[in-house]
Amino acid sequence: MDSKEKVVVIGGGFAGINLVKRLDRKRYDVTLVDRNNFHSFPPLFYQVAASGLEPASISFPFRREMRKMDNAATYHMGEVKSIDVAGKKVVTRYETIPYDKLVIATGTTNNFFNMHDLYKRVFTIKSTGEAIRCRNEILDRLERASICRDDDERKKLLSFTVIGGGPTGVEVAGALGEMKRYILRREYKSIPPEQLVITLVEGSDRLLHTMSETASRFALKYLKELSVNVVLKQSMKSYDDNVLTFADGSSQYSGMVIWTAGVTGDSPEIENGELPRGAGNRILVDAYNRVEGHDDIFALGDIALHCDEMYPRGCPQLAQVAIQQARNLAKNLNRGMMENEFSYKDKGSMATIGRNRAVADLKHFQLTGVVAWFVWMFIHLISLLGMRNKLVVLTNWVWAYFSYPTSLRLLFRPSRYPLRSHQ
Numbered sequence: 001m002d003s004k005e006k007v008v009v010i011g012g013g014f015a016g017i018n019l020v021k022r023l024d025r026k027r028y029d030v031t032l033v034d035r036n037n038f039h040s041f042p043p044l045f046y047q048v049a050a051s052g053l054e055p056a057s058i059s060f061p062f063r064r065e066m067r068k069m070d071n072a073a074t075y076h077m078g079e080v081k082s083i084d085v086a087g088k089k090v091v092t093r094y095e096t097i098p099y100d101k102l103v104i105a106t107g108t109t110n111n112f113f114n115m116h117d118l119y120k121r122v123f124t125i126k127s128t129g130e131a132i133r134c135r136n137e138i139l140d141r142l143e144r145a146s147i148c149r150d151d152d153e154r155k156k157l158l159s160f161t162v163i164g165g166g167p168t169g170v171e172v173a174g175a176l177g178e179m180k181r182y183i184l185r186r187e188y189k190s191i192p193p194e195q196l197v198i199t200l201v202e203g204s205d206r207l208l209h210t211m212s213e214t215a216s217r218f219a220l221k222y223l224k225e226l227s228v229n230v231v232l233k234q235s236m237k238s239y240d241d242n243v244l245t246f247a248d249g250s251s252q253y254s255g256m257v258i259w260t261a262g263v264t265g266d267s268p269e270i271e272n273g274e275l276p277r278g279a280g281n282r283i284l285v286d287a288y289n290r291v292e293g294h295d296d297i298f299a300l301g302d303i304a305l306h307c308d309e310m311y312p313r314g315c316p317q318l319a320q321v322a323i324q325q326a327r328n329l330a331k332n333l334n335r336g337m338m339e340n341e342f343s344y345k346d347k348g349s350m351a352t353i354g355r356n357r358a359v360a361d362l363k364h365f366q367l368t369g370v371v372a373w374f375v376w377m378f379i380h381l382i383s384l385l386g387m388r389n390k391l392v393v394l395t396n397w398v399w400a401y402f403s404y405p406t407s408l409r410l411l412f413r414p415s416r417y418p419l420r421s422h423q
């Protein structure tokens, strides 16, 4: 008879996959459940959205990762719909999985701040699927603009607005700026570059407000160099019929809006019990990532909220936090007791703007420009799972740096029959 405890991990993002890799399989029978059959790398989603990288080069099949582990854990595909806390069961779209210990590592989803139905009109990049959808729309617009004979129509097709001046918004806007600067001239010669207008809207008084003033200042400078219009201290209130309306009553036409303005905790519905929640719908945990009031349920990464002296509003929602929490929990679970309290070691943060500019706040100093870009590239490369992916991404980057390959701008649309139209 199997006497191992059953650990079910929901979500194979940075937190989930790092935990699963480290759990002692002699002690635990581990099941990873994720709605996708691959681990993805969100820091590079913007590159997929801007046709800089192929989705496969930043996606890692769980089954391959599991094969590499000794005494492999099991992967189950399925979106977890609910957790039966009293019955200790996880209910997915396809099955019910019992657990002795449960780890919730489901990350976050887009927050539209009660603007109902906004999700239907804007584009987002919180998952590989969303990044591909974004890429297809950008390419579709460029193709249509290149054959459009009406000046006003073409300008409408080419008006892009990015909402949110955090790292993702800055990176997407920078990538669009690069497209305008280099790709249009080379591949879409019928489009006058000045007709492609990119606007980045940020509610606070500076870009990258979680980073240093230096990072904000240089990000603004680099975006301006890439002809991105940056609007600060402006909040979007609505987006209807392609018109953006702002808090001060002003409005602006935008053909495509990319929403990067906020996230909220994304976890399944809870049956027969409750899990305590804090700001951003995150699950409240103690210093061992144990959900408050539940000894056998843990939460890790973006979905978990633990406030301490150093981080009174909780740790930042970053990959490093998720990875470090997973490592700490694996240690505690493998020892069979909660010994090590989690404490986040901040290794710095960075953002890239275009293909050779970046800003980086490291522990003791700040970097900008090309040097920061090389550091950014190096850090992202070593963080990618798998040698094959590292090589593919490096090759793509080096190749793209010199050639802007057209192969990445292929417009694949899923369909059952040959398409006649794609409304």
Ligand SMILES: Cc1cc2nc3c(=O)[nH]c(=O)nc-3n(C[C@H](O)[C@H](O)[C@H](O)COP(=O)(O)OP(=O)(O)OC[C@H]3O[C@@H](n4cnc5c(N)ncnc54)[C@H](O)[C@@H]3O)c2cc1C
Pocket (backbone or CB within 6 Å): 010, 011, 012, 013, 014, 015, 016, 033, 034, 035, 036, 038, 039, 040, 041, 042, 043, 044, 045, 046, 078, 079, 080, 081, 105, 106, 107, 108, 125, 126, 127, 167, 168, 266, 267, 268, 300, 301, 302, 303, 317, 318, 319, 320, 322, 350
């Ligand atoms: C566009 C973008 C850029 C970013 N850039 C950076 C960066 O440069 N540096 C940095 O440190 N951080 C960055 N982040 C943040 C970083 O990606 C997150 O902090 C990190 O991914 C959190 O890890 P996680 O494991 O908690 O969640 P995630 O990595 O989001 O993983 C959650 C997993 O859970 C799965 N899941 C969710 N709900 C369910 C469900 N109900 N059932 C089954 N499976 C489910 C998802 O499929 C996913 O695999 C970025 C995020 C985004 C979106």
